[in-house]
Amino acid sequence: MRVALAQLNPTSGDVTGNTERILAAMDEAIRQEADLLVSPEMVIPGYCIGDLVENADFLAANERAVGRIATAARGITAVLGFIDFDLQARNDNGTIRKYNAAAVVRDGHVLQRARKSLLPNYRYFDDKRFFTPGERRDPVGIPARSGVVQAGVSICEDMWDQFYEVKPLRELSDKGAGVLLNLNASPFHPGKRHERDALIRRHVGELRKPLVYVNTVGAADNGKNVITFDGESLVYDEHGTLIAVGPQFTEALLVVDLGPGAPQHPAVGLPKIDREREMYEALVLGLRDYMRxxxxxxxxxxxxxxxxxxxALAIAVDALGAAQVSAYNLPSAFNTEMTRSIAERVARALGVAYGIIPISSIDAEVRSVFETHAHPIRRSLTGENLHARIRGLLMMAESNDTGALLISCGNETEIALGYATLYGDMCGGISVIGDVSKTDVYRLAAYVNQRSGTEIIPAETFTIKPSAELAAGQFDPFDYYVMAPVVSELAEGHRSPSELVALFEKQALDPARFTPDPDGSSVYDKHTPATFRQAVEEAATRMRRSVYKRLQGPPIISISERAFGFDLRETIINGWTG
Structure with missing residues (x-):
């Protein structure tokens, strides 16, 4: 059986556009004489659609799209991710009963509606909120040049069955499936491909059946997170040999032959993890796709x-092209000649339009008006935040006037610790590096220079002491080589403060996160258990106190295992201090 894997980039809610993408892929699959086309999970409606899933007209349009593709599928079978629903049945809240499903179509007919059995309810996966689990798992006959092949259709979490009693792939295999198909909308994070590979090899090793894994590519969102999907669809033969890998971060059509009599495919290697490149390209994809x-x-x-x-500027240029990006420096009396020079050199190196808007006179006027009509400013922090908010106001004016999307440049560590000004530097339509720790910012910036073969970001940028430059002699009050990994462990790693302190005492902190600083000093060189405990408690306290800021910030491009937004669910009222 010749199988075509349609690694597609659907747009949430665009049923017509997504259908056209599927039809184009099917035409190419027919041209390459494929027997079967397999597309990603919920490719017709888009995976991240929120409560649009409750709209009856939308559900009907999604069903009509299945019929349209079925009519076009002449001489080929297509497996399509869609929303199945039952108008005669209701959920416990009175809404239409719905299923995350796959339609198997051919020659104008729907041969099967395979419903997802295992519904995730973690991170930003809300399947249990919207869908009812499928109760039956049966193979379906697929006409092929060698005869009818029994295929077992499963959807994403059905394969991640470790903590579930139901084992969909094993059940499909036991019922006679000769090939296993798995439709996915699986997000990216560094190292994810090796998790997928280990899982698939376990299934194939147990079941001795070929497995076809088709993943979505592109960006979708849940309102607070722009979620990146990396593609990298995979095909394994019945011996567990990897025989095809889709490209990362781009659409593709992979065509492979499987089953008895199929030509032997040479084994292919799983791409090695290239952490900085993959993180950078995920951010570029996320920004480009979100804007498009x-x-x-x-x-x-x-x-x-x-x-x-x-x-952030380098990512914007790679996502959109220099001609579509503008950069502004907004100096006050506290900005040094060094940082002003760096800002201009980065903009010139990247070839973007560059402007300077001094803010000192605006700052003086705002202070004067406030103190004349309200009262004298008493706190230095108030004056410092005025600078950030004046910059936010001016950049939002630029966005309004030109239609350009304002990019917020705060990183994960600063956003976590509340070291950002609400309605100031947190202004923007998207947070490009809000899921990138401060230490990873340095690594990705170094990657920008490495990949270009020239100094895009000046060397001084890596060595100057970090500062918001909101007051004379002000510098960031953190050792980022300690605080950044602490934040990442608390946010992404699900660690509690006491767990981190216990790991420190055993010198068992994650060495991939807690790397030495540029001088070669490790966290163990810098801290005793008592001072490390203080640092961890400070980070946890700051994180609790700044939730209200994060909830009002722009959506964050998510590339880690857990990002601020609707991935890491936080409450503003929280009396727990442990």
Whole structure:
């Protein structure tokens, strides 16, 4: 049986556009004489659609699309991710009963509606909120050149069955499936391909059946997270040999032959993890796809001369092209000649339009008006935040006037610790590096220079002491080589403060996170158990106190195992201090 894997980039809610993508892939699959086309999970409606799933008209349009593709599937079978529903049945809240499903269609007929059995309810996966689990798992006959092949159709979590009693793939195999198909909308994070590979090899090793894994590519969102899907669809033969790998971060059609009599495919290697490249390309994909799907064509980036805005500007240029990006430096009396120079050099190196808007006179006027009509400013923090908010106001004016999307440049560590100004530097339509730790910002910035073969981001950017430059002599009050991994462990790693302290005492902290600083000093060189406990408790306290900021910030491009937003669910009222 010749199988075509359609690694597609659907747009949430665009049933017509997604259908056209599927039809185009099917035409190419027919041209390559495929017997079967397999597409990703919920490819017709899009995977992240929120409560649009409750709209009866939308459900009907999704069902009509299945019929349209079935009519076009002449001489080929297609497996399509869609929303199945039963108008005669209701959920416990009175809504239409729905299923995350796959339609198997051919020659104008729907041969099977395979419903997802295992529904995830973690991270930003809300399948249990919207869908009813499938109760039956049966193979379906697929006409092929060698005869009818029994295929077992499963959907994403059905394969991740370790903590479930129901084992969909084993049941399909036991019922006679000769090939296993798994439709996915599986998000990216560094190292994810090796998790998928280990899982699939376990299934194939137990069941001795070929397995076809088709993944979505592109970006979707849940309102607070822009979720990146990396593609990298996979095919394994019945011996567990990897015989095909889809490209990362781009659409593709893979065609392979499986089953008895199929030509022998040579084994292919699983791509090695290239962490910085993959993280960077995921951010570029996330920004580009988010803007394309929301109708933005231009971006504006405020550049301070620091490492964060330099990286954000580079990502914007790679996502959109230099002609579609503008950069502004907004200096006050506290910005040094060094950072002003860096800001200009980064913009010039990347070839973007560059402007300077001094804010000192605006700051003086705002202070004067406030103190004349309210009262004298008493706290230095108030004055410092005025600078950030004046910059936010000016950049939002630029966004409004030109239609450019304003990019927020805060990193994960600063956002976690509340070291960002609400309605100031947190202004923007998207947070490009809000899921990138401060230490990873340095690594990705170094990657920008490495991949270009020239110094895009000046060397001084890596060595100057981080500062928001909101007051004279002000510097960031953190050792980022300690605080950044602490934050990542608390947020992404599900660690509690006491767990981190216990790991420190055993010198068993994750060495991939807690790397030595540029001087070669490790966290163990810098801290005793008592001072490390203080640092962890400070981070946890700051994180609790700044939830209200994060919830009002722009959506964050998610590339880690757990990102702030609707991935890591936080409450503003929280009396727990442990």
């Amino acid at each position: 799907k929301t109708g933005f064509t231009r971006a504006v980036v405020p550049v301070s001369g620091g490492i964060d805005s330099a990286l």
